[in-house]
Amino acid sequence: MKHIKNWRFSFLIIYLLLFVTLLFPSSALAREAEVEDTVGQGETLDQSLVMYGREVVMDGVINGDLLAVGNRVTINGDINGSLVVIGQNVNLNGTITGSSYIGALNMIMGPEANAARDLYFIGASLETQDGSSIDRDLHAVSLEADLSGTVGQEVDTLVGPVHLIQILYDYMLDQGWLSQPLKFDFPWFQRGFERQAIPGLAFGLPTFQNFMFHTANSASYSEFRDQSSKQAGTIDVERLKQWAVPLLRNLVALLILGLLVLWLLPAQLSFAGEQVRKNPWRSLLTGLLVFVIGWFAALLALLIILALAIFFYWASLPNLGFLTGTIGLSTLGIALSIFWLDIVFFSKIVVAFLCGSLFFKRFLPKYAHRRIWPFLAGVIVYALLASIPYLGWLVAVIVTFLGLGAIWKLSSMRKQPEAQVAEDSPVEEDMPEASATTEA
Incomplete structure (x- = not known):
């Protein structure tokens, strides 16, 4: 019986490896990938790279895709490909020509950072400093955000779900739907919303989905805030x-x-x-x-x-x-x-x-x-x-x-x-x- 179970598990592992192999494009497989923790300034690598370590630093140029895993990940160089990062603290100061997929506790996009395509982020804190840019879309899920950069197209985000629940409870309390108040007053969540650039609307209540950065065609924060406060008294029944x-x-x-x-x-x-x-x-x-x-x-x-x-x-x-x-x-x-x-x-x-x-x-x-x-x-x-x-x-x-x-x-x-x-x-x-x- 044990032999049969081991054979079944080996069979599953082989097919999983085959499936993962088929997921990678042929262009990525054709290039040899190496594992390092540091790429020095002035160094150029014409291949995909896997960087792993407690502190990962990339100051050079990579003509390929980069996978970085570490406690602290710093990207100061240029990546002519896609970027995948898993870490606790991520600092992005370079240029990425492909899409970026980042999962981190804290992420900071410096003033010289540029993402030529889409950027996907999930974590606790997201900060895009003035001067940073995302040429296409931003998709983010974060507990707090300080967004001062620019985005070329759409911004699709969910920031601070606890604060959204608090707003919903306050509205239900004002309407008399609740017999006693149920409030969530967490200052560590509130801090991120006070710094948020532009809020959006969902169900007629102020949230942080589908908002736009400060661009030439976007409304100012004060105008959008007035519009949000006027519509906060009604619920969008269709969206509900x-x-x-x-x-x-x-x-x-x-x-x-x-x-x-x-x-x-x-x-x-x-x-x-x-x-x-x-x-x-x-x-x-x-x-x-x-x-x-x-x-x-x-x-x-x-x-x-x-x-x-x-x-x-x-x-x-x-x-x-x-x-x-x-x-x-x-x-x-x-x-x-x-x-x-x-x-x-x-x-x-x-x-x-x-x-x-x-x-x-x-x-x-x-x-x-x-x-x-x-x-x-x-x-x-x-x-x-x-x-x-x-x-x-x-x-x-x-x-x-x-x-x-x-x-x-x-x-x-x-x-x-x-x-x-x-x-x-x-x-x-x-x-x-x-x-x-x-x-x-």
Whole structure:
């Protein structure tokens, strides 16, 4: 049994490596990539480069793509290609002719920095100093921003979601929709909004999506602020519907399917959630492998079924060819439907139930043994998080991979007696009751 599992895991790894290899363009593969932590001033490299270290400094010229990973990353030179950075503090002072993808705690674009194409950023703090420029679009998700540079085309950002929630609560309080005030007053979030250049509008309330930098054709900050204050008293019903309707559809679907799973397969649901809790990174990697290889396996199965059906027709066996095609395609359709349900719904249900259970065991142990309340709380919180612009897709992707990994682990355990699968979860769920009895 162990040999079979190792063979299956090796098979998944090989196909994942093949998939990642196919993702890279041939021009990037044709050039040899090296790993360094420093490129000196005046040094020119005609190849793609991977830079890794505690402190990464690039002062030269790279005629290719650059991947930089480090605690502190400083880019003072020019990059004739795309830039990918993962670090804690990132300082960008050079020119990038391609697109830039940056994930960092803090990022500063210096006065001489220029991004010739799009710039994508996700992190805690984003600062573009006066003189910096982005020739095309800026896409950013940040808790605070100090934006003084220029952007040639569109700016699509989400800055300070906590402050947006505070504004929404204040409006609901003014309208009398809440019986008591619920406010979020965090000065470390407010600091970023006070420095923000130009706010935008969503639902008729001031937010920070789709705003424009100070350019020749943009309005001044004071004029835009007056316009925002006038429209802050009304809600854009159409935009509110565009946000609320998909949220409710997703929530209803998760509740219906989740309640069925909770009723029919409670032990399996608890077991899958425990796999995510015990081995989150393994579940995440396994879910990624299952997601990637699942579609390749479906395509391969489709080609095999069609090839067999055509072969039997060619061999003057039309009945056998028809039977092969009908049964094979029907079976493949059912398998794909189950796989799609796992991706879209069941993976989310597993993680939502786990998060709800952990919350109730930590803060409300009296109700933790009742599966329904942790499930409802987890699903509702997930649906709200998944509806947040720009952050929602990231939450959905992570939850999907975690849930898929747990479901794969559960499916591999189905070969064992079902009693063994059901043994683990009820014991854990009855623990709060046992502890309560002991205390009494």
